[in-house]
Amino acid sequence: MLEVSPSDQYLRASADTPLLDLYAAVPAGLYLPFPPLELPGGLGGLVSRGGFAQTFFFGSEVLGLTFIAPSGRRVVAGGRTVKNVQGYDLTRPFVGSFGRLGQAETITLRLRPGLISAHHARPGTLADAQDSRARFVWQHGDTLHAFHFGHVREVETVMQAFGGEPVTAALDYRPLFPGGMGVGEGGPLRDRRFGWADGGQVPEVPALFARVAASL
Amino acid sequence: MLEVSPSDQYLRASADTPLLDLYAAVPAGLYLPFPPLELPGGLGGLVSRGGFAQTFFFGSEVLGLTFIAPSGRRVVAGGRTVKNVQGYDLTRPFVGSFGRLGQAETITLRLRPGLISAHHARPGTLADAQDSRARFVWQHGDTLHAFHFGHVREVETVMQAFGGEPVTAALDYRPLFPGGMGVGEGGPLRDRRFGWADGGQVPEVPALFARVAASL
Numbered sequence: 001m002l003e004v005s006p007s008d009q010y011l012r013a014s015a016d017t018p019l020l021d022l023y024a025a026v027p028a029g030l031y032l033p034f035p036p037l038e039l040p041g042g043l044g045g046l047v048s049r050g051g052f053a054q055t056f057f058f059g060s061e062v063l064g065l066t067f068i069a070p071s072g073r074r075v076v077a078g079g080r081t082v083k084n085v086q087g088y089d090l091t092r093p094f095v096g097s098f099g100r101l102g103q104a105e106t107i108t109l110r111l112r113p114g115l116i117s118a119h120h121a122r123p124g125t126l127a128d129a130q131d132s133r134a135r136f137v138w139q140h141g142d143t144l145h146a147f148h149f150g151h152v153r154e155v156e157t158v159m160q161a162f163g164g165e166p167v168t169a170a171l172d173y174r175p176l177f178p179g180g181m182g183v184g185e186g187g188p189l190r191d192r193r194f195g196w197a198d199g200g201q202v203p204e205v206p207a208l209f210a211r212v213a214a215s216l
Numbered sequence: 217m218l219e220v221s222p223s224d225q226y227l228r229a230s231a232d233t234p235l236l237d238l239y240a241a242v243p244a245g246l247y248l249p250f251p252p253l254e255l256p257g258g259l260g261g262l263v264s265r266g267g268f269a270q271t272f273f274f275g276s277e278v279l280g281l282t283f284i285a286p287s288g289r290r291v292v293a294g295g296r297t298v299k300n301v302q303g304y305d306l307t308r309p310f311v312g313s314f315g316r317l318g319q320a321e322t323i324t325l326r327l328r329p330g331l332i333s334a335h336h337a338r339p340g341t342l343a344d345a346q347d348s349r350a351r352f353v354w355q356h357g358d359t360l361h362a363f364h365f366g367h368v369r370e371v372e373t374v375m376q377a378f379g380g381e382p383v384t385a386a387l388d389y390r391p392l393f394p395g396g397m398g399v400g401e402g403g404p405l406r407d408r409r410f411g412w413a414d415g416g417q418v419p420e421v422p423a424l425f426a427r428v429a430a431s432l
Contacts, residue, residue, distance in 0.1 A: 050303045059308060060273035075424060086409055087266045087312025088425040092275060096303025193302055208291060208432065209304040215431035216424060 001106060006030060009111040010063055015044025015104035020170060022109075030111040033061035035119065035136045035147035037171035040181040044104040049181065050096025053138035053147070053191045059092045061110045067094055069102040069216035078108070093212065098202035100213045114149030118156075121145045122164025126190055133158050139190040140173070217322060222246060225327040226279055231260025231320035236386060238325075246327040249277035251335065251352040251363035253387035256397040260320040265397065266312025269354035269363070269407045275308045277326045283310055285318040285432035294324070309428065314418035316429045330365030334372075337361045338380025342406055349374050355406040356389070 002013040006027050013022060022043060023036045035053055039046055047065070051058030064078025078091035094101045124144035129137050134146035146162045148155050176188045180200025187197025194203075205213075218229040222243050229238060238259060239252045251269055255262055263281070267274030280294025294307035310317045340360035345353050350362035362378045364371050392404045396416025403413025410419075421429075 057273075057276035059305065060276045073424075087314060087419060088316070088422055089275065089309050089312060090422075090425065090428070092308030093305050096305060098303060100304070203303060206304055206306075208289075209306065211431045212306070212428055215427045 004111075006111075009113070010108050011111055012106060012108040013043055014106055015047075016042050018042045019046060020172075026111060029113055029115065031114045031117065031149045032111065033058060033109060035138070035145070038174055040174050040177045043107050043109075045181065047095055047104060047107055048097065048099055050098075050193065052196075053136040053145075055132070055135060055137055055192060059095045061112075062091055062095050062107065063110050064091055064108040065094060066105045067102045068105065070100075070213055071216060073216060074105070075102070075216060090216075093209075097209070097213075098205075100202075100205055100209065101216060102213075112149075114151075114155075116152055116155050117147065117149035118159045119145065119147045119167045120159050120162050120164040121167045122162070126192065129162065132162055134162060137192065141188060220327075222327075225329070226324050227327055228322060228324040229259055231263070231323055232258050234258045235262060236388075242327060245329055245331065247330045247333065247365045248327065249274060249325060251354070251361070254390055256390050256393045259323050259325075261397065263311055263320060263323055264313065264315055266314075266409065268412075269352040269361075271348070271351060271353055271408060275311045277328075278307055278311050278323065279326050280307055280324040281310060282321045283318045284321065286316075286429055287432060289432060290321070291318070291432060306432075309425075313425070313429075314421075316418075316421055316425065317432060318429075328365075330367075330371075332368055332371050333363065333365035334375045335361065335363045335383045336375050336378050336380040337383045338378070342408065345378065348378055350378060353408065357404060 002017060002025055004011045004025055018038055019034060019042060020038050022032055026032060034046060039052060046052060047062055066076050069075050075090060121143050123142055126139045129144055132146055134148040136147040138145050148158045177198045179198045182197055182199050182201035183194040183203055184197035184201050185195045187195050189196040218233060218241055220227045220241055234254055235250060235258060236254050238248055242248060250262060255268060262268060263278055282292050285291050337359050339358055342355045345360055348362055350364040352363040354361050364374045393414045395414045398413055398415050398417035399410040399419055400413035400417050401411045403411050405412040
């Protein structure tokens with residue numbers, strides 16, 4: 001399942017959809033809340049881990065989802081449009097819950113408008129890009145990446161400040177994580193939230209969050 | 217308790233702090249995620265109801281909070297800065313939970329930069345302002361209000377499109393809600409999410425959200 005509404009600026013897709021399939025499905029002038037690259041677990045994996053490389057609040061870009069809770073119960077959370085966010089929110093706790101609240105079935109993402117996009121890479125580490133205004137910044141080995149979309153002049157300004165060279169190849173980071181994409185030091189990828197390492201390790205689960213998970 | 221960090225762009229305050237006291241405490245050039253007016257219940261009431269008049273995702277502006285859950289347990293959720301949003305999120309479900317997850321003690325809000333702000337009012341209803349790019353739009357009786365902050369030219373553009381006359385008086389809407397500020401039709405205020413009526417009525421609580429509340 002993959003449904004795009006350009007007028008209401010959302011995309012709804014099965015959790016197992018690869019990220020680059022979503023990029024292929026979105027019409028020109030609209031953008032997704034992740035950079036154009038492939039990660040383990042597709043859309044469901046991305047949302048379960050709380051996004052990748054974003055420099056903004058990722059939770060607000062997930063408008064709604066259905067998931068199977070640990071009890072086996074099917075949960076329908078959130079709506080399809082921004083104005084449907086009316087409280088009693090079970091969407092946001094699912095985002096970044098690393099599977100503890102269950103497995104997503106379908107996910108609705110907000111799309112945002114942009115005239116152009118750019119992806120640059122250069123040698124460096126995240127510490128060198130603290131002030132970057134790019135929407136996405138991440139480090140792969142010793143290479144720093146930035147992806148941005150928006151108005152023409154704004155994208156040019158952000159990329160000029162970042163430096164580096166344009167990247168045109170489609171990146172597939174799945175082979176970096178044969179045992180699953182988890183958090184941890186010493187792994188091949190890093191963003192502002194975590195180091196990402198092979199093996200699927202998750203951040204420590206607070207006891208109270210475990211109680212919430214058990215209640216669903 | 218009221219603590220402001222201009223460098224990290226956050227404000228932390230007791231839940232019972234009046235909204236206009238927060239406006240008075242914030243230094244020039246930084247803005248709060250609500251318009252400069254007073255509502256029942258101060259900061260805690262605002263967050264419990266999921267904000268007022270915003271045209272953006274209010275949940276992302278609440279960086280963290282402490283609250284007393286229905287069980288009497290004290291819950292510490294979220295952090296103080298944007299990058300601390302790392303998953304296992306109990307902040308966002310509290311926002312807009314209309315008291316069902318408990319009562320807030322202290323709340324940390326994100327502050328956003330702006331060079332100037334403007335507040336205009338004109339006759340009209342929310343249906344007339346669907347396309348407004350103002351950060352806050354609300355209707356009081358037959359009068360439509362817009363509040364915006366940002367760069368000088370942007371604020372001017374948004375307010376020119378909205379029309380109306382500048383409002384300089386501090387608005388206190390508390391007397392409109394002697395029985396509490398609840399949702400419902402026929403009340404004196406309206407924003408894009410709800411009609412707001414006297415009496416403290418809350419939207420229907422989904423069964424699953426009640427289970428989450430009982431687990432905390």
